[in-house]
Amino acid sequence: MLLAAVAVTALGQTLVFTLLPSLGRATGLAEMQVGLIISCSSLVFALASPVWGTLSESLGRKRVLVIGLSGYSLGTLMFSLVFDAGLHGWVSGTALVAGLVISRMLQAAIMAATPAAAAAYTADITTPEQRTRGMGRIGAANNLGTVVGPVSGGILAAVALVFPLYGVAIITGLMAVLMALFLPPSPHVPTERALSLGQTLRKGLSAYADPRLRDLLLTGVMLFMSFALIQQTLGFLFQDHFAMSPEGAARALGLTMMAAAITSLLGQLIVVQWLKAAPTVLIIMAIPAIGAGAVILWLADAQTIMSLAVLLIGLGLGFGMPAIMALASLRVSAEEQGRVAGLASACPALGFILGPLVGTGLYTLDHRWPYLLVMGLTVPLAYLAWRLVKNSG
Template identity: 35%
Template sequence: MISPSASTVVFKVLFCALLATSIGQSVMLTTLPSMGREANLSEFHIATIMSSSALIFAFGTNVWSKVAKRAGFKRILMVGLTGYSLGTFAFASAWMAGFSGFISGTNLFLALLISRSLQSTIMSATPPSAVGYAVAISSPQARVSAISKVTSASNVGQIVGPAYAGLLVGFGLLAPLYSIVLLTLLALTLVYFKLPVLPPLSQQKSAQQTSDNDQAPSKVPYVFVAACICVFCAMAMMQQSLGFFFIDFYHYSPIEAARQVGVAMMVSAAASLTAQFGWVQKGRISKETMIMLALPLLGVAYLLLFLQHALYLLYVAMALMGLGMGMAYPSLAAAATTYCAPSQQATITGLITATTAMGYVLGPPLAALIYQLDIALPFAVASALIAITTCIVYITLQKTHRHQNKFKTKP
């Protein structure tokens, strides 16, 4: 276990590393629909690129989580940041070839799909190594706060990213993507010089193995993992549809639609960051309470997106969504890693960091399909998905609570 002063430095470095990649993801999601329309690619082309790369990312995070346990979190974090930098450059260059007319149609689609998939293969090392590092140096009681300190970088990135993209998109749709390469290289440099080397998890746990083996694996953490997947699937459906919704419903141009998506995502991220810094990291509310506050908020937010017919209602929905997301991921992640047996720690950490990608495997193609029926229908389906998830998580928490009470009352 590292000292408190070193722990503060660690969380700052991990935050910066995930912030750089979060800004990159936010920039990509903000500009992707507009770039697709500019290059004459369909909604299904964009959805396929997103879901295919997400599928690879989901598998990659599970693999890299186990590798990080053996090789060390810092080394694998650096691998992920390097892959992100090189992959972003290749992905942006494929778009440039399409815009210049060098390639088009199916060839452009394949170039984008391959470059993005290769990027996902390596950049998927970043989240499990960063979150795994945070879990390794935190106690179970402080785990919600520790995970929030690291993952709040995602919310900051969602605030900075759209504004960053909106500022640079005037120089061309690809200017924001190319500039992300510099940000991730700076993060890589910071990790190399400032992040302490933590012994591989397998070495840290060697002294505890005898007592740990007595604790049987549990299926409960997988419920929280599945809930995270549903949360991000709903979010992916929203992000896949929102840019096209601005173009088709509000009749914005592709560049203006990218700016409007940026503003909407900034509103959501600001609310999410308020939730995380306001009470999640202070630890005044239990993870179970936060889960049961967050999921209904998300359901109401997506329902409001489905019903809205004016921009101000859309922004209210995005703010509610941000509040829900700010509490949902860190509390679900903490619940999954707390309720698991020590022998499951690496597997659950890998799965929980893969939930974003898993959600984006299913969400975009589903949204693209039902978008053809009704441009607001993806929001309604997302709301229904969250409602079902809320019921299942509530039942699981009640059963777990009764089981724990029964165990405590045994003589």
């Protein structure tokens, strides 16, 4: 049940990211406006994630999971209705952008509960020796949703571009009901003393200042910023470089992201679950994979080659994220797992704050510049990986 909730959340997120370039073009939005939608919602998600992780200490993991899925369902419905209004010409320009940004930010504020509580639940039911494999299963479930999301979105987009978003709202709503009815409670015993809202906010957000976690946080943010730079510009590149329609680009990007998720999933199953690689080894393997993918995207001129490059990047991300979540969990006590799970879950959102805006901004100057920046990011990532290995050894 826990892994299904993670998979459904990933399905919805990936589907939205796959459709956004095409939906943006179809409603007359500029590339930077599409990037703004993702960046604003990612900022809210990043702030809310450690707060929800902290709340899971007192409310319980299961309750927070159900809240997150319910909020995701309602938020997606709101986001879909605004886009539908834009496609029909009922709202446009600044009003459309404002409606999309606000609805997505409201959604992000609640849906941030799900990944944080899922990671904390996993920490509750695994020993330190099992932690990397446990977080790897969370990553595998995330990748499974990422596999299904793009291909289903590409197929359903043939009916109508916004149609897949309504499907996400229904699926996540049903998952919230199933979780409430059938998920066993976590073995974690909720704290009896409930914190005030101000105390909860301070305790949750203080995770960002924890010196034990700074290197991991920075590594995770840079990994996901690299991915965001690519994901949020590739759909535009397919439309501009290969003269695809918005619907065709959505299908092509969906298939590319699905293939990347499959590669990431296989890498996690083989390297994390079967070979039981250490977290630091996973980090070391992640960086050259992402760097090689960026180099190929910079040089390639064929859609097939570009898609193969994204496979490498997906593989690197599949290695990196479980490692960061496991290392963060192992550095703190049992009483801090919720807060730290929220911080680790915020890494993707933090990467997507700057990634889409910077990526789409660079794209307007030159279509390949976002991938040049990803190549540059591998240098500080390599230094951080060296520090992680040194400090663990």
